[in-house]
Amino acid sequence: MNRSQLLPIVVAAVVVLAGCNALTGGDDTETDTPTVTPVDVPTDEPTATPMPMLAPGLTEAGVVSASDLANAHEDALDNGSYTIVSNSTVRDANGTLRYQRNRIMRVSEGSEPFYAVSRYNGSGRQPVVTLQRIERWSDGERLYSAIVRENETRYSTSALNRAFISVQKGDQFLSLFTALETRVVGQETRNGTELYRVRATNITNPEYLPRSVLNTSKNPRNISFRALVDSEGIVQSYHLGYTTTEINRGVETTNRVTQSLRYTDIGSTTVERPAWYEAANRTTTAAG
Template identity: 25%
Template structure:
């Protein structure tokens, strides 16, 4: 059977709670509008050279400098927010037109110690809801459902998606960083030059012999969390 990874994305999106001062500035109050100044000619800002930029720990102008440090930076930044979401999707297409899909999603409310974790492989969907150091599990397979609950300490770090992102840091060699300005700060785009162990990044039932090509794109926010990743 001829299979190839069509699109795989891993996206870490920060969602801040209402009233957070990081969105509004100062004490969170909405600033009063100020008079619009008269327009004056402005010069185009000179781009800052890569070697003069401050990159998140673990990264540099020429790629990922230390995979372990970069992974730790992602976790530390994500868990430093009041709340966040992480989503990972993969679809593997076969030569006969059928698809195998997998979705992993977390939604974390760290301030209140609550979180939802979801895994869906197209056949079985597993929901895990964390609250008050207890996890409630619901497993759905077709028309059948099963429930369970057990004590488990709430751990924000394990819900940041690193089980999917760490291989992209460790087993890929990236080229020069490309700064991209956004409304939420600068994002650095890294494009792969060589993937050293593609089979480690993909799911266990895909062999390297089945992979036609492998390219990775990594989007790293200036704060240090991985905002997005794509490999095809």
């Protein structure tokens, strides 16, 4: 083959090879390849919106701070007047009443003078069942008592024990709402005041439940609880019920314990000295 015949074949081969490079992208220039920019991936969880406070320590989820609610209750009633109506009962498994105490306590402006009437019924061990009614009055410094039995009334006086008037303080609600898991189920209006309805869903700390007259009990269960709380944090009323087991001399007895309390006449309660005050004072003077 002469030179003139060889040249066209070489050129053809070059053209074919060039075509192959064009199909396989062998060219170093990548002008048609798009550039991908990395997107930042969020690593933090979104911040939850806190539930609004309906009252100090209270949200729609229930009591979130028992101490805040208890303090608000005490602060709102401090130095004010009010009446407390309370009731405690213990019934055995067949419904027979074993013990009952009813108390009405009136506290005057300044939270010092008060007058309380307690009535007892049933066969509970504490307080002593022979007491049918106890009336107590205080001028803020001394406590005067009239203890009424069937056919006898005894009088006494003593220095005022601050523990006696703890019923209107916030400690009872600190214990109560520490014992229970609660939630708000609605609201209502009474005498122009907006109240939140609180219910219990569980007993979380049974050791904080208010103690009943029974001195040995265990396994509180079948909880029933409702309360009304206003926007200031005043627990205007509550009703508590639960079943428990009393252990007496090795014998277990099932009982149903109920306790209720309500505040009335807030800001309008007055306290007058009882008619038996002079008799109590004379008795104390004679004893001295």
